[in-house]
Amino acid sequence: MQEQVQTRTRNEGDELRIRVEQRLEQEIAEGDGEFENGEFENGEFAEPGARGLEKRIAELESKLAEEPDDTKLLWKLAVAYRNVGEYDKAIEALKKLEGLLTHPTAKVAVLLAQCFRAKGDREAALAELEKLLESPETVPGAVYAYKGILKEELGMVEEAAEDMEEALTVEPKDEDLYRKIGELYEKAGRKGVKVFVNGKKLTFDSEPFIENGRTMVPVRAIAEALGLEVDYKDGVVTITNPADGKTVVLRVGRAEAEVGGQRVALDAPARVVPPGRTVIPLRFVSENLGASVDWFEDGQVVAVNEQ
Structure with missing residues (x-):
């Protein structure tokens, strides 16, 4: 690819999975005001595998026996169980907590999913995350990414790509997500250039293509996705930024444009392709x-974001 857009290549290792899990741990550790008022005391439940929790678990179990419907106690106990590998007990506590809440929350769904995944039951993990779609709560991008990771592990490559697309609508500048979705597109055999603008995957009636090392893209679709106004008349395309009035003028068949009144050279002439797109x-x-x-080479993915 010859054009001087920034090219991204695949990192070694599964960095996305690691980073998604780190972000989910942050989601679990932070309070949301509903059943946890803040971070756990002294970070005691901050990470899986935390030591010295047995005494604290016993204290929580004793308190819960006196107040069995205390959502804060149930949550802390579930996290503590997860962190010492007592996944069945964690799931039991979380299921009870779930029944006491008005709607599914990302915190509970994520912890349940992690527990089921640790037990090797990825289908059950996915089912917990799917419940969030019925919730009025805003779903973090990391949750969609985690769903995609689980589905890829189950061999559901097409569906995994769809979840990564959802994640990008929430995290449009996340380079690791673009790398991963490119890998999934390759696994799924999806050919051609895929264009995302501000995290949203565009659909075209005239697909982008690579010619002589240059990627050619439909200008109207991308410009309008960026919030610009486009007018076409007699082979002249005028793009206007409504925020500042700046204009870009392209003429079909010419390898130059006018940007703010100044002439600018194009690598290749603007041209019309079926069904009439410039x-x-x-x-x-x-x-x-x-x-x-x-530009992400794997899967031929283009990420366009407003600066």
């Missing part, structure tokens, strides 16, 4: 439409 080099988008553009 395509331009991707590099022009990154340099003249106020967006950053990253």
